[in-house]
Amino acid sequence: MQTREHLVDLYLQLIHDKPHTLFHPPTLRAQVREDAVPRVILFSIMSLAARFSDDPSTSQRTKEFFNYAKDSFRMDLFNMSLENIQAAVLVGNLCGVEGQPELESLFFGIAFRLAQIIRLPTPNLEDGAVSREVKLRTWWTLYMIDRWSSAGLSVPQQLSDDDHFHHLPMPELKFWHLKPDHPQSEEHYHNESHGLWGYMVMLARIFGHIQNLHKSLADGALNDMEAEQRTRNLAHELERYIDLLPLEIHFSVENLKNHAALGLGRAFVALHLGYHHYATLLYFPYLDHQQRETPNRAMYSSRCKHHAVQFSDILKLSHEVKDCEALYFIVGHMTVVSSAALIHTLLFGQQEELPQTRSRLCDNFAILLKLREYWPAVELMIERLFTFQKVCMWSMEKIYTVDKWVVKFLLQHALPIEEFSTMPPLSERGKFANDTLSILRRPNMFTV
Structure with missing residues (x-):
């Protein structure tokens, strides 16, 4: 029982409310103490x-717990319940981190269909405030997963933006302090600022539009001016998003420490890492030197580099401020995208940019190697950086064109990417970049 409680606490600290939000923490802890958590959920959380x-005797049981969770799910597959939706999400996450993307997508698909069958997140008359909010958070978790998993595996989205009429999650502290017998009320969602997860959902909507833009570019469906217009519109959406954030949720060291003191430091970091990642994705095509000059190309290229730098700096800071470190799995992919933009600067930027760029890349690499210790599938993400470097090295004057390969690199994080078997001769700048990337092949250089 002590091990269970310890692992549930670790899960709530390091993972829950970052890539997904499925439970009311006080209720989950009480259910663990009472041995009332469904086996599949408990084993998934423990894995x-x-x-x-x-404790090595516990950490070595990760795959054992994973197998127990999958077996438990199969035995209860036909249970049309909220708990089985939560279980499918957790097992799907486990499949993803173990490098099984097809199974990940399968479990997520089961979760989507179950949610539609039981009409999630519509509350029942007998639901209290906690049950209503848990259903709502589970629904928005599915929405977030749909945006990420559809991009990661290049499969159609299952949940439409037309479903956004549901309330956004309430502030986390208010939710945590609700009692199980507290009656549900619309007052919880009126005249109230959103929780961190509410703001994450708003970002995920913009992310979906960025995905669509990249796919249109890859398919050749847009000319340069049309692409720039759509980019401009999405840039305005991101700007409006930042303007909407309350001052206490804007990123600053003070706000980070304030959220950490409330137990929300890691979720606060997740929100801002997501923002800078999505912005880096939006502007990434403008790093393409083969693209014909358009009015805002230079500005958008500069913005891409800015957001990649901001992502790197926030990620590093998260590991320096107590109770703020970002260790959930998808941080690996986001760090790879940030690193790719930094590699571009290393290859094509100004001489005075190189020292700080290399330093940030080293910081990113140190965290990637740390993540790889926990999540096996991060190894594939790291390999993608070497492939990206090879693509860049094919021409030191003109980088890649925005084609299907680049879309795969930016979005399809769960799929392998085409390798390039040979490398052209390296220029001096290329050797500098190659030496920096080689750090990932020599993990003993870092203490992580």
């Missing part, structure tokens, strides 16, 4: 958390 345990 996700065990890798972070300092």
Whole structure:
């Protein structure tokens, strides 16, 4: 029982409310103490958390717990319930981190269909405030997963933006302090600022539009001016998003520490890493030197580099401020995209940019190697950086064109990417970049 409680605490600290939000933490802890958590949910949580345990006898059981979770799910597959939706999400996450993207998509697909069958997140008359909010958060978790998993595996989205009439999640502290017998009320959602997860959902909507833009570019469906117009519109959406954020949720060291003191430091970091990642994706095509000059190309290229730098700096800071470190799985892919933009600067930027760029890349690489200790599939993400470097090296004057390969690199994080078997002769700048990337082949250089 002590091990269970410890692993559930680790899960709630390091994972929950970052890539997904499925439970009311006080209720989950009470259910663990009462041995009332469904086996599949308990084993899934233990598998996700065990890798972070300092006890080798526990951390070595990660795959054992994973197998128990899959077996438990199969035995209860026909249970049309909220708990089985939560279980499908957790097992799907486990499949993803173990490098099984097809199974990940399968479990997520089951979760989507179950949610539609039971009419999630519509509350029942007997639901209290906690049950209503848990259903709402589970629904928005599915929305977030749909945006990420559809991009990662290049499959159609299952949940439409037309479903956005549901309330956004309430502030996390208010939710945590609700009692199980507290009656549901519309007042919880009126005249109230959103929780961190509410703001994450708003970003995920913009992310979906950025995906669509990249796909249109890859398919040749847009000319340069049309692409720039759509980019401009999405840039305005991101700007309006930042303007909407309350001052206490804007990123600053003070706000980070304030959120950490409330137990929300890691979720606060997740929100801002997501913002800078989506912005980097939006502007990434403008790093393409083969693109014909358009009015805002230079500005958008500069913005891409800016957001990649901001992502790197926030990620590094998260590991320096207590209770803020970003260790959930998808941070690996976001860090790879940030690193790719930094590699571009290393290859094509100004001489005075190189020292700080190399330093940030080293910081990113140190965290990638740390993530790889916990999440096996991060190894594939790291390999994508070497492939990206090879693509860049094919021409030191003109980088890649925005084609299907680049879309795969930016969005399809769960799929392998085409390798390039040979490398052209390296220029001096290329050797500098190659030496920096080689750090990922020599992990003993870091203490992580």
